[in-house]
Amino acid sequence: NGHNGNSRGALIVLEGLDRSGKTSQSSRLLPYLEGLGLSVELWRFPDRNTYVGEMISSYLANKSQLDDRTIHLLFSANRWEKRSLMETKLRSGTTLIVDRYSYSGVAFSSAKGLDIEWCKVKTCLSCYKHEISFVQAPEMGLLAPDLVVYLDIPPEKAAERGGYGGERYEQLEFQRKVAEHYKILHDTTWKGHCVDAPLEHATGRPDTVDGLIPSHPACYTIKVFPPFF
Ligand code: TMP
Numbered sequence: 001n002g003h004n005g006n007s008r009g010a011l012i013v014l015e016g017l018d019r020s021g022k023t024s025q026s027s028r029l030l031p032y033l034e035g036l037g038l039s040v041e042l043w044r045f046p047d048r049n050t051y052v053g054e055m056i057s058s059y060l061a062n063k064s065q066l067d068d069r070t071i072h073l074l075f076s077a078n079r080w081e082k083r084s085l086m087e088t089k090l091r092s093g094t095t096l097i098v099d100r101y102s103y104s105g106v107a108f109s110s111a112k113g114l115d116i117e118w119c120k121v122k123t124c125l126s127c128y129k130h131e132i133s134f135v136q137a138p139e140m141g142l143l144a145p146d147l148v149v150y151l152d153i154p155p156e157k158a159a160e161r162g163g164y165g166g167e168r169y170e171q172l173e174f175q176r177k178v179a180e181h182y183k184i185l186h187d188t189t190w191k192g193h194c195v196d197a198p199l200e201h202a203t204g205r206p207d208t209v210d211g212l213i214p215s216h217p218a219c220y221t222i223k224v225f226p227p228f229f
Contacts (some may be wrong), residue, residue: 003112008040008090008091008095009090009092010096011095011096011098011099011144012089012095012098012145012146012148012149013101013103013147014029014097014100014149014151015101015103015104015107015148015150015152015180016150016153016182017163017182018158018159018164019159019170020151020153022100022111022151022160023099025149025151027042030042030097039095039097040095041094041095042084042097042099043082043096043097043099045078045079045082045099045101046060046075046078047078047081047082050078050081051138052074052077052078055074056071056075056176057169059071059074060167060168060172062169067111068109072105072109072135075104075108076102076138076139079101079102079105079139080142082140083142083143089229102136102142103133103150105138106133106181106184106185109182111177111178111181112177124165129186133202154179155172155178156172158175159172168174
Protein backbone atom coordinates (compact mmCIF):
# COMPACT_ATOMS: atom_id res chain seq x y z
CA ASN A 1 0.00 0.00 0.00
CA GLY A 2 1.76 3.12 -1.20
CA HIS A 3 -0.54 5.51 0.60
CA ASN A 4 0.07 4.82 4.26
CA GLY A 5 3.49 6.44 4.20
CA ASN A 6 5.22 3.42 5.70
CA SER A 7 5.57 1.17 2.69
CA ARG A 8 7.91 1.74 -0.15
CA GLY A 9 6.86 1.42 -3.75
CA ALA A 10 7.79 -1.55 -5.92
CA LEU A 11 10.37 -1.45 -8.67
CA ILE A 12 8.84 -3.33 -11.60
CA VAL A 13 10.95 -3.81 -14.71
CA LEU A 14 9.72 -4.79 -18.16
CA GLU A 15 12.28 -6.30 -20.51
CA GLY A 16 12.22 -7.67 -24.02
CA LEU A 17 13.34 -7.23 -27.60
CA ASP A 18 12.61 -4.07 -29.52
CA ARG A 19 8.91 -4.11 -30.52
CA SER A 20 8.09 -6.79 -27.95
CA GLY A 21 5.20 -4.80 -26.50
CA LYS A 22 6.80 -3.23 -23.44
CA THR A 23 5.19 0.13 -24.09
CA SER A 24 1.70 -1.37 -24.53
CA GLN A 25 2.17 -3.47 -21.42
CA SER A 26 3.43 -0.58 -19.30
CA SER A 27 0.52 1.60 -20.31
CA ARG A 28 -1.80 -1.24 -19.40
CA LEU A 29 -0.10 -1.94 -16.07
CA LEU A 30 -0.15 1.72 -15.00
CA PRO A 31 -3.95 2.15 -14.72
CA TYR A 32 -4.24 -1.36 -13.27
CA LEU A 33 -1.92 -0.50 -10.39
CA GLU A 34 -3.45 2.96 -9.96
CA GLY A 35 -6.80 1.20 -9.71
CA LEU A 36 -5.41 -0.65 -6.70
CA GLY A 37 -4.86 2.72 -5.07
CA LEU A 38 -1.13 2.90 -5.67
CA SER A 39 0.90 5.89 -6.68
CA VAL A 40 2.67 4.80 -9.88
CA GLU A 41 5.07 6.33 -12.41
CA LEU A 42 6.23 5.06 -15.79
CA TRP A 43 9.97 5.31 -16.40
CA ARG A 44 12.17 4.11 -19.21
CA PHE A 45 15.83 3.52 -19.96
CA PRO A 46 17.62 4.91 -21.76
CA ASP A 47 16.30 8.16 -20.33
CA ARG A 48 17.05 10.39 -23.30
CA ASN A 49 16.37 13.64 -21.41
CA THR A 50 19.76 13.85 -19.74
CA TYR A 51 23.10 14.82 -21.27
CA VAL A 52 24.24 11.19 -21.18
CA GLY A 53 20.86 10.22 -22.64
CA GLU A 54 21.41 12.61 -25.55
CA MET A 55 24.72 10.94 -26.32
CA ILE A 56 23.02 7.55 -26.25
CA SER A 57 20.21 8.79 -28.46
CA SER A 58 22.61 10.18 -31.01
CA TYR A 59 24.52 6.88 -31.05
CA LEU A 60 21.32 4.88 -31.54
CA ALA A 61 20.29 7.16 -34.41
CA ASN A 62 23.68 6.45 -36.07
CA LYS A 63 24.60 10.11 -35.74
CA SER A 64 27.71 9.33 -33.74
CA GLN A 65 30.09 6.42 -33.41
CA LEU A 66 31.21 5.09 -30.05
CA ASP A 67 33.37 2.21 -28.96
CA ASP A 68 31.23 -0.71 -27.73
CA ARG A 69 32.59 -0.42 -24.20
CA THR A 70 31.98 3.31 -24.13
CA ILE A 71 28.32 3.02 -25.09
CA HIS A 72 27.92 0.15 -22.66
CA LEU A 73 29.15 2.37 -19.81
CA LEU A 74 27.00 5.29 -20.98
CA PHE A 75 23.87 3.12 -20.75
CA SER A 76 24.95 2.16 -17.25
CA ALA A 77 25.81 5.77 -16.32
CA ASN A 78 22.33 6.74 -17.50
CA ARG A 79 20.89 4.38 -14.86
CA TRP A 80 23.29 5.69 -12.23
CA GLU A 81 22.31 9.30 -12.81
CA LYS A 82 18.69 8.39 -12.02
CA ARG A 83 19.49 6.17 -9.06
CA SER A 84 18.97 8.62 -6.23
CA LEU A 85 15.69 9.94 -7.65
CA MET A 86 14.59 6.35 -8.08
CA GLU A 87 15.35 5.60 -4.45
CA THR A 88 13.55 8.74 -3.27
CA LYS A 89 10.45 7.84 -5.26
CA LEU A 90 10.39 4.24 -4.06
CA ARG A 91 10.94 5.27 -0.43
CA SER A 92 8.14 7.81 -0.64
CA GLY A 93 5.75 5.04 -1.68
CA THR A 94 5.70 5.47 -5.45
CA THR A 95 5.77 2.30 -7.51
CA LEU A 96 7.89 2.54 -10.65
CA ILE A 97 7.20 0.64 -13.84
CA VAL A 98 10.47 0.77 -15.73
CA ASP A 99 10.71 0.00 -19.44
CA ARG A 100 14.23 -1.60 -19.74
CA TYR A 101 16.92 -1.73 -17.09
CA SER A 102 20.22 -3.55 -16.46
CA TYR A 103 19.06 -6.69 -18.28
CA SER A 104 18.94 -4.73 -21.52
CA GLY A 105 22.41 -3.45 -20.73
CA VAL A 106 23.79 -6.97 -20.39
CA ALA A 107 21.77 -8.65 -23.16
CA PHE A 108 22.40 -6.03 -25.85
CA SER A 109 26.08 -5.47 -25.13
CA SER A 110 26.89 -9.16 -24.85
CA ALA A 111 24.97 -9.82 -28.08
CA LYS A 112 27.46 -7.52 -29.79
CA GLY A 113 30.18 -9.98 -28.91
CA LEU A 114 32.42 -7.76 -26.89
CA ASP A 115 35.73 -9.44 -26.26
CA ILE A 116 35.90 -12.06 -23.57
CA GLU A 117 37.35 -9.82 -20.90
CA TRP A 118 34.27 -7.69 -21.23
CA CYS A 119 31.70 -10.29 -22.01
CA LYS A 120 31.89 -13.43 -19.94
CA VAL A 121 28.17 -13.61 -19.36
CA LYS A 122 27.83 -17.34 -19.97
CA THR A 123 30.65 -18.20 -17.67
CA CYS A 124 29.89 -15.63 -15.08
CA LEU A 125 26.20 -16.13 -14.75
CA SER A 126 26.57 -19.88 -14.47
CA CYS A 127 28.83 -19.36 -11.46
CA TYR A 128 27.13 -16.15 -10.43
CA LYS A 129 28.08 -16.24 -6.81
CA HIS A 130 31.81 -16.40 -7.50
CA GLU A 131 32.38 -14.09 -10.39
CA ILE A 132 30.86 -10.97 -11.91
CA SER A 133 31.46 -10.13 -15.53
CA PHE A 134 32.73 -6.76 -16.60
CA VAL A 135 29.44 -6.26 -18.36
CA GLN A 136 27.54 -6.66 -15.12
CA ALA A 137 30.00 -4.88 -12.84
CA PRO A 138 28.86 -1.32 -13.64
CA GLU A 139 25.33 -2.37 -12.61
CA MET A 140 26.35 -3.40 -9.10
CA GLY A 141 24.90 -1.01 -6.54
CA LEU A 142 21.94 0.04 -8.65
CA LEU A 143 18.58 -0.71 -7.09
CA ALA A 144 17.46 -4.30 -7.54
CA PRO A 145 14.00 -4.70 -9.03
CA ASP A 146 11.22 -6.42 -7.09
CA LEU A 147 9.93 -7.97 -10.28
CA VAL A 148 11.39 -8.35 -13.74
CA VAL A 149 8.96 -9.34 -16.46
CA TYR A 150 10.42 -10.50 -19.74
CA LEU A 151 8.10 -10.34 -22.73
CA ASP A 152 9.28 -13.31 -24.70
CA ILE A 153 8.44 -12.87 -28.37
CA PRO A 154 10.00 -14.62 -31.37
CA PRO A 155 12.32 -12.06 -33.02
CA GLU A 156 10.57 -12.62 -36.38
CA LYS A 157 7.20 -11.70 -34.86
CA ALA A 158 8.65 -8.57 -33.26
CA ALA A 159 10.12 -7.54 -36.62
CA GLU A 160 6.71 -7.90 -38.27
CA ARG A 161 5.02 -5.50 -35.86
CA GLY A 162 4.79 -2.23 -37.67
CA GLY A 163 8.42 -2.46 -38.71
CA TYR A 164 11.43 -1.25 -36.83
CA GLY A 165 12.05 2.45 -36.44
CA GLY A 166 15.51 2.38 -37.98
CA GLU A 167 17.61 2.71 -34.83
CA ARG A 168 20.97 1.02 -34.67
CA TYR A 169 19.91 -2.24 -32.99
CA GLU A 170 16.63 -2.72 -34.83
CA GLN A 171 17.72 -5.50 -37.16
CA LEU A 172 16.42 -9.02 -37.16
CA GLU A 173 19.79 -10.77 -37.07
CA PHE A 174 20.96 -8.71 -34.14
CA GLN A 175 17.65 -9.08 -32.28
CA ARG A 176 18.02 -12.88 -32.62
CA LYS A 177 21.35 -12.63 -30.81
CA VAL A 178 19.86 -10.38 -28.14
CA ALA A 179 17.08 -12.95 -27.61
CA GLU A 180 19.71 -15.64 -27.08
CA HIS A 181 21.46 -13.53 -24.50
CA TYR A 182 18.23 -12.71 -22.69
CA LYS A 183 17.62 -16.46 -22.61
CA ILE A 184 21.01 -17.05 -21.05
CA LEU A 185 20.18 -14.44 -18.43
CA HIS A 186 16.80 -16.01 -17.81
CA ASP A 187 18.15 -19.56 -17.56
CA THR A 188 21.15 -18.79 -15.41
CA THR A 189 20.11 -15.97 -13.13
CA TRP A 190 20.35 -16.96 -9.51
CA LYS A 191 17.60 -19.45 -8.84
CA GLY A 192 15.58 -19.69 -5.67
CA HIS A 193 14.95 -16.00 -5.21
CA CYS A 194 11.32 -15.41 -4.34
CA VAL A 195 10.10 -12.67 -6.64
CA ASP A 196 6.66 -12.49 -5.09
CA ALA A 197 7.73 -11.74 -1.56
CA PRO A 198 9.25 -8.29 -1.95
CA LEU A 199 6.47 -7.26 -4.30
CA GLU A 200 3.84 -8.42 -1.86
CA HIS A 201 5.64 -6.56 0.88
CA ALA A 202 5.67 -3.44 -1.24
CA THR A 203 2.20 -3.44 -2.73
CA GLY A 204 0.19 -6.07 -0.95
CA ARG A 205 -0.39 -7.71 -4.33
CA PRO A 206 1.76 -10.71 -5.22
CA ASP A 207 -0.07 -11.16 -8.52
CA THR A 208 0.66 -7.82 -10.09
CA VAL A 209 1.54 -9.51 -13.37
CA ASP A 210 -2.21 -9.96 -13.74
CA GLY A 211 -2.27 -6.36 -14.86
CA LEU A 212 -0.49 -7.33 -18.05
CA ILE A 213 -2.13 -8.58 -21.23
CA PRO A 214 -1.56 -12.34 -21.00
CA SER A 215 -2.74 -13.40 -24.41
CA HIS A 216 -1.94 -10.35 -26.42
CA PRO A 217 -2.14 -11.30 -30.12
CA ALA A 218 1.59 -10.92 -30.36
CA CYS A 219 2.20 -14.52 -29.28
CA TYR A 220 4.67 -14.00 -26.53
CA THR A 221 4.93 -15.72 -23.22
CA ILE A 222 5.55 -13.71 -20.11
CA LYS A 223 8.48 -14.93 -18.04
CA VAL A 224 9.36 -13.63 -14.64
CA PHE A 225 12.94 -13.65 -13.48
CA PRO A 226 14.76 -12.37 -10.44
CA PRO A 227 17.38 -9.65 -10.19
CA PHE A 228 20.96 -10.74 -10.84
CA PHE A 229 22.49 -8.05 -8.68
P1 TMP B 1 14.34 1.92 -26.45
O1 TMP B 1 13.96 1.63 -27.88
O2 TMP B 1 13.61 1.09 -25.46
O3 TMP B 1 14.36 3.39 -26.16
O4 TMP B 1 15.86 1.43 -26.30
C1 TMP B 1 16.82 1.87 -27.20
C2 TMP B 1 17.78 0.78 -27.56
O5 TMP B 1 18.84 0.71 -26.60
C3 TMP B 1 17.18 -0.60 -27.64
O6 TMP B 1 17.58 -1.21 -28.87
C4 TMP B 1 17.80 -1.35 -26.47
C5 TMP B 1 19.11 -0.65 -26.26
N1 TMP B 1 19.64 -0.66 -24.89
C6 TMP B 1 20.93 -1.13 -24.67
O7 TMP B 1 21.62 -1.56 -25.60
N2 TMP B 1 21.45 -1.08 -23.40
C7 TMP B 1 20.72 -0.60 -22.34
O8 TMP B 1 21.22 -0.59 -21.21
C8 TMP B 1 19.38 -0.13 -22.59
C9 TMP B 1 18.58 0.43 -21.46
C10 TMP B 1 18.89 -0.17 -23.88
